[in-house]
Amino acid sequence: MLIPLSxxxxxxxxxxNSHQLDYFKTRLLxxxxxxxxxxxxxxxxxxxxxxxxxxxxxxxQLERERSMxxxxxxxxxxxxxxxxxxxxxxxxxxxxYCLETGEEIGLSRLLVHPxxxxxxxxxxxxxxxxxxxxxxx
Numbered sequence: 001m002l003i004p005l006s007x008x009x010x011x012x013x014x015x016x017n018s019h020q021l022d023y024f025k026t027r028l029l030x031x032x033x034x035x036x037x038x039x040x041x042x043x044x045x046x047x048x049x050x051x052x053x054x055x056x057x058x059x060x061q062l063e064r065e066r067s068m069x070x071x072x073x074x075x076x077x078x079x080x081x082x083x084x085x086x087x088x089x090x091x092x093x094x095x096x097y098c099l100e101t102g103e104e105i106g107l108s109r110l111l112v113h114p115x116x117x118x119x120x121x122x123x124x125x126x127x128x129x130x131x132x133x134x135x136x137x
Contacts, residue, residue: 025090042069086115
């Protein structure tokens with residue numbers, strides 16, 4: 001089903017109705033395409049940045065920059081995985097619901113991050129536990 005370009009999900013509509021699902025599917029597919037292109041650009045940058053310089057300080061700066069590009073590319077690949085998982089949830093009618101609690105994630109959260117799979121409180125709790133784990137190590 002094609003939805004108008006001006007459509008934006010609203011809280012007054014039934015949650016995850018066909019218009020909302022189509023809207024989020026379109027957004028996720030566009031985001032996936034953009035992210036895929038960014039990964040290609042980062043990979044190209046890695047292939048073309050193979051210059052060696054005689055100065056040790058310059059070499060270390062180049063290696064740092066290369067590490068940052070690798071980190072960005074890895075992060076984008078993880079994002080593609082999240083987007084693909086969200087698209088699967090759309091196809092099996094579980095999109096928009098927290099994977100841990102089954103509660104509605106909420107339109108406002110999905111509009112900001114369409115690949116979200118946890119309710120905001122569950123996500124915050126996870127992040128808090130991870131910070132606690134990191135400081136305990």
